[in-house]
Amino acid sequence: MAAEVLAESGLQVDLYEHMPSVGRKLLLAGRSGLNLTNSEPIDEMVARFGPASPVCDAVRSFPPTALREWAAGLGEPTYIGSSGRVFPTSFRATPLLRAWLASLAEHGVRMHLRHRWLGWGIETDGTPDPTMHRFRTVGGEVTEHRSDVTVFALGGASWPRVGSDGSWVPHFRAAGIEVAALRPANCGLHIEWSRVFVEQFAGVPLKNVRVSAGSSTARGDVMVTDRGLESGPIYMISAEVRDIVDRDGTCTVTIDLHPDLTRDAVIARLSSRRPKDSMTTFLRRSLGLSPAAIALLREATDNELPSAPITLAPLVKAVTLAVQSVAPIERAISTAGGVSFDDLDGRFMIRRLPGTFIAGEMLDWEAPTGGYLLQASFSTAVAAANGAIAWLAEP
Numbered sequence: 001m002a003a004e005v006l007a008e009s010g011l012q013v014d015l016y017e018h019m020p021s022v023g024r025k026l027l028l029a030g031r032s033g034l035n036l037t038n039s040e041p042i043d044e045m046v047a048r049f050g051p052a053s054p055v056c057d058a059v060r061s062f063p064p065t066a067l068r069e070w071a072a073g074l075g076e077p078t079y080i081g082s083s084g085r086v087f088p089t090s091f092r093a094t095p096l097l098r099a100w101l102a103s104l105a106e107h108g109v110r111m112h113l114r115h116r117w118l119g120w121g122i123e124t125d126g127t128p129d130p131t132m133h134r135f136r137t138v139g140g141e142v143t144e145h146r147s148d149v150t151v152f153a154l155g156g157a158s159w160p161r162v163g164s165d166g167s168w169v170p171h172f173r174a175a176g177i178e179v180a181a182l183r184p185a186n187c188g189l190h191i192e193w194s195r196v197f198v199e200q201f202a203g204v205p206l207k208n209v210r211v212s213a214g215s216s217t218a219r220g221d222v223m224v225t226d227r228g229l230e231s232g233p234i235y236m237i238s239a240e241v242r243d244i245v246d247r248d249g250t251c252t253v254t255i256d257l258h259p260d261l262t263r264d265a266v267i268a269r270l271s272s273r274r275p276k277d278s279m280t281t282f283l284r285r286s287l288g289l290s291p292a293a294i295a296l297l298r299e300a301t302d303n304e305l306p307s308a309p310i311t312l313a314p315l316v317k318a319v320t321l322a323v324q325s326v327a328p329i330e331r332a333i334s335t336a337g338g339v340s341f342d343d344l345d346g347r348f349m350i351r352r353l354p355g356t357f358i359a360g361e362m363l364d365w366e367a368p369t370g371g372y373l374l375q376a377s378f379s380t381a382v383a384a385a386n387g388a389i390a391w392l393a394e395p
């Protein structure tokens with residue numbers, strides 16, 4: 001996106017990518033329909049990026065409406081899904097990326113694939129030369145390329161096999177730029193299940209539950225995995241779980257297996273057990289709990305389920321699980337941490353490296369899933385490119 005904005009202003013743009021093709025993470029996101037952005041009001045959207053984050057200004061300047069117009073301009077009109085999430089009508093990333101690459105070629109953007117950025121050239125006094133970039137090319141050969149202005153968009157460190165692996169971090173730190181540690185965001189939670197539970201329920205969803213940790217709470221379907229729990233509601237609470245685990249070494253996560261009923265309503269339903277009903281039959285009949293939900297209750301109580309409604313109901317409303325770790329960054333949807341905004345000016349330029357601009361997940365922000373990640377990546381790219389154009393125009 002930065003390349004497009006720069007090229008449209010008449011600049012010659014060279015785009016360097018270490019993979020054999022560009023946009024691999026966009027294609028990965030396309031596998032689940034490519035949730036480009038979100039239709040919620042702009043004030044609600046910017047609140048997702050934390051108070052007064054420079055990302056908010058970028059999103060206001062290049063908002064969801066602009067992103068949707070841009071996609072439509074590439075032949076990929078968008079629609080609003082039931083949850084307010086915005087997708088291309090094709091529900092895929094491939095046609096969008098294909099049209100986009102054709103448009104970039106028309107604008108004269110030169111692609112340099114299999115070029116891995118290795119850092120800046122170094123001046124004789126040991127400081128980085130922001131106009132000189134070192135790349136390793138396909139044969140292992142190291143080449144240097146000069147630029148008048150540079151926009152970095154090297155991503156975070158999630159799903160490294162599609163390209164972004166955080167290898168830029170040591171180079172930035174060596175240049176004296178503050179980079180907050182890259183950490184998993186929108187990630188699964190690790191829970192030590194019993195072997196019996198994993199064998200029977202890994203891959204089975206807990207339908208329509210509410211998960212909570214600290215002050216975070218989310219509702220929906222939660223997937224049991226062999227390592228713990230995954231899926232949308234888990235991603236929603238994962239940032240707070242990660243922070244609590246980092247601080248305390250463990251975090252308590254609770255699951256409300258019947259969020260539509262109050263505790264008293266659960267007690268009432270549990271108060272008419274027929275003598276011949278097994279506990280499993282009773283829980284299924286009275287509350288409609290699935291086999292996975294009932295097994296989770298057993299798992300969390302070491303198979304010592306109380307029979308008294310007054311004791312059983314609080315368990316149904318809050319199955320308590322201890323989380324000692326979150327999924328590693330390699331398996332996370334996105335990355336928290338990155339280049340500190342303290343080292344950037346309002347145009348997304350690194351103050352100590354004039355002419356060097358940063359966009360996307362390289363920056364120190366995080367947001368939930370729901371289209372916010374791509375929206376912020378596109379918006380900061382537009383902001384960084386406009387910053388670069390303005391900087392070049394300065395006397």
Ligand SMILES: Cc1cc2nc3c(=O)[nH]c(=O)nc-3n(C[C@H](O)[C@H](O)[C@H](O)COP(=O)(O)OP(=O)(O)OC[C@H]3O[C@@H](n4cnc5c(N)ncnc54)[C@H](O)[C@@H]3O)c2cc1C
Binds near residue numbers: 370
């Ligand atoms: C499975 C999955 C599904 C997702 N689905 C969605 C979704 O539906 N909606 C949403 O909003 N977000 C989604 N995201 C997140 C979204 O894809 C990212 O937030 C977004 O792609 C970040 O954009 P970026 O340009 O900052 O980084 P990236 O898209 O990661 O691009 C960085 C590029 O830099 C290249 N690179 C890295 N290091 C070097 C180097 N040293 N030299 C040269 N090139 C380098 C990489 O190969 C890569 O092509 C998803 C993420 C994952 C993992």
